[in-house]
Amino acid sequence: MATIVGGIGTTHVPSIGKAIAEGRQSDPYWKPFFRGFDYVHDWLARTEPDVAVVFYNDHGLNFFLDKLPTFAIGASGEYRSEDEGWGIPVSRPVPGDADLSWHLINTLVADEFDVTMCQDMLIDHAVTIPMALMWPSAASSDRPWPVKIVPVEINTVQHPLPSMARCLKLGRSIGRALETYPRDLRVAVVGTGGLSHQLDGTRAGFVNKDFDALCLDKIVAEPEALARYSIHELVELSGSQGVEFLNWMAMRGALTGRVSELNRNYHIPVSNTAAATVVYDNQAAVERKAA
Amino acid sequence: MQQDIAGTTIFDGAQAQKGLALNRMCFSFNNAENRAAFLKDEDAYCRKYGLSDEQRAAVKSRSVLNMIEAGGNVYYLAKLAGIFGLNVQDIGAQQTGMSVEAFKSKLLSAGA
Secondary structure, X not given: OOEEEEEEEEOOOHHHHHHHHOOOOOOOOOHHHHOOHHHHHHHXXXXXXXXXXXXXXOOOOOOOOOOOOXXXXXXXXXXXXXXXXXXXXXXXXXXXXXXXXXXXXXXXXXXXXXXXXXXXXXXXHHHHHHHHHHOHHHHXXXXXXXXXXXXXXXXXXXXXXXXXXXHHHHHHHHHHHHHOOOOOOEXXXXXXXXXXXXXXXXXXXXXXXXXXXXXXXXXXXXXXXXXXXXXXXXXXXXXXXXXXXXXXXXXXXXXXXXXXXXXXXXXXXXXXXXXXXXXXXXXXOOOOOOO | OOOOOOOOOOOOHHHXXXXXXXXXXXHHOOOHHHHHHHHHOHHHHHHHOOOOHHHHHHHHHOOHHHHHXXXXXXXXXXXXXXXXXXXXHHHHHHHXXXXXXXXXXXXXXXXX
């Protein structure tokens, strides 16, 4: 049976890709952000996940606004990236676990989440940057990746967006699907984006430290408290693009066991964004009987 | 009725409909050849994508706020801004009427 080893939350700001390409991780501007990944690297080395289920939002690479799914799942053996038009380097492809993707799709649709199935799907910086942050040596070499991925895309761009409660439920459905997967896989779940930030309008540059702290506190043991916020309230409190927190809610939902925060790093600013990096432990609520 | 959020345009159905041609043009800028074609003949490129007069004027003015008013979505507008070597901090400064240095300092002090 698959085991959900834990969750990671991380921002995915494009300029991180540039900083990595230019080797500026130790610059005074970048160091407080990148050092938040020391713990992530240790944890990944310890837990050795085989698969990462990555909740993210596409920014106009795979999807355009003319045909935009609310929830989409990749079902491919390989995910390529491409030029996104804003000058960050194109990342190497990442292998996918298509069998697991179809298992998730089958169980999600049975669970009344009618997702869009994507046998071809380009992954944008919202996947590739977290991958490079979590597995920097694999991202920058030709060596095989230590993990495969299942990308789960959530619309955070064109309103109406799915609610916080809905994304939490999506995650829970995926968590249950993982628990019933018959292969002996170790799975990490990842939520990317956020936290508070706004790129557009005269409120551009808005960040909200207090609300971010509340989100990071509540998401661990009381995600239902956050699920009560409407999208409108979320935009107001965390900024137009702070709504990427929906990806975090889904990640949290997929942690079906007893959840605790192992590490938290919070830093303002990364570009226009308040950046958070967290690692959550997930202990199965009931110990499985030995086979 | 929900209260408007100051300085914020929700990219909803009304904006999406209004902005489709402009956002579609910006989506094309994922491709380097298209970026070059825009730079070579901006008028012809905008005509090809059927921009409205308001959208054409907004692009010409290089004002991000005008482009948002014309239905532009910021993730797509960022691809256009990239053609001119501008990043989200540059366009943040432009929209808030600040210098880029002042905009960056504001963010730094938000973290202090």
